[in-house]
Amino acid sequence: MLTDTHCHLFYDDIKNDLPNVLKRAEDLGVDRFICVATNVEDAKECLDLTKAYDNIYGSAGVHPHDSKDAPEDYVDRIYDLMESDSMVAVGEMGLDYFRNLSDPQIQKDVFRTQMSISKELNKPVIFHNRDADQDVVSILSEFPDVIGVAHCFSSNLETAEKFIELGYYISFSGNLTFKNSHLPEVAKQIPLGRILVETDSPYLSPVPHRGKTNEPGRARFVAEKLSDIHGLPLERIAEITSKNATELFGL
Ligand SMILES: [Zn+2]
Numbered sequence: 001m002l003t004d005t006h007c008h009l010f011y012d013d014i015k016n017d018l019p020n021v022l023k024r025a026e027d028l029g030v031d032r033f034i035c036v037a038t039n040v041e042d043a044k045e046c047l048d049l050t051k052a053y054d055n056i057y058g059s060a061g062v063h064p065h066d067s068k069d070a071p072e073d074y075v076d077r078i079y080d081l082m083e084s085d086s087m088v089a090v091g092e093m094g095l096d097y098f099r100n101l102s103d104p105q106i107q108k109d110v111f112r113t114q115m116s117i118s119k120e121l122n123k124p125v126i127f128h129n130r131d132a133d134q135d136v137v138s139i140l141s142e143f144p145d146v147i148g149v150a151h152c153f154s155s156n157l158e159t160a161e162k163f164i165e166l167g168y169y170i171s172f173s174g175n176l177t178f179k180n181s182h183l184p185e186v187a188k189q190i191p192l193g194r195i196l197v198e199t200d201s202p203y204l205s206p207v208p209h210r211g212k213t214n215e216p217g218r219a220r221f222v223a224e225k226l227s228d229i230h231g232l233p234l235e236r237i238a239e240i241t242s243k244n245a246t247e248l249f250g251l
């Protein structure tokens with residue numbers, strides 16, 4: 001069975017239909033989910049979902065877009081939320097220079113602060129990186145004790161190799177399936193022991209559902225693409241990527 005290591009289950013489209021969303025996921029062979037926070041408010045919703053469902057895990061953190069609006073007490077609040085064993089990672093955090101919704105300096109400060117929290121808690125991070133390869137690599141390098149995952153990986157092979165060297169996993173989402181994507185060539189070169197699958201639901205729906213509201217079951221299509229790329233049966237890809245998720249997040 002597959003693990004969707006990155007989905008946002010607290011947005012209305014998904015939340016209001018969650019039992020059906022999870023049923024459809026099960027039918028597609030996806031039976032574990034990490035509900036990833038983008039700010040301290042929705043992190044509380046992640047925590048509540050982990051209490052309601054045995055197969056949903058959560059994270060707490062502040063997305064680069066949200067970093068300018070992080071409340072003054074966000075560090076304390078992340079620590080509080082992370083007290084539950086079902087909260088398995090800090091994030092999503094990171095840098096997004098494509099949209100720059102927060103000032104880059106604020107993004108970097110909030111990213112570094114959350115890396116320190118991970119170090120302190122000995123929990124993995126989930127990071128977001130858009131058009132910020134160099135700065136992300138340099139901040140990760142400041143925290144050699146911390147590991148985690150490059151979520152929705154979309155950079156080149158050289159960057160993937162740097163992340164792997166630093167101890168990180170590479171997570172592929174629906175954009176691996178998009179026509180003309182450079183990502184299959186990258187995925188081919190990455191050791192299977194370092195690959196995770198995710199949907200980033202409700203965003204980035206894979207082919208054949210591109211453009212629609214995404215949901216966690218579609219991690220299946222990402223895994224099918226990896227199965228083509230690596231020339232291995234889907235069951236084997238499911239087994240390996242789920243084992244990777246178990247090891248990284250201690251599920
Ligand atoms: Zn993201």
Ligand SMILES: [Zn+2]
Nearest residue numbers: 006036092200
């Ligand atoms: Zn996300």
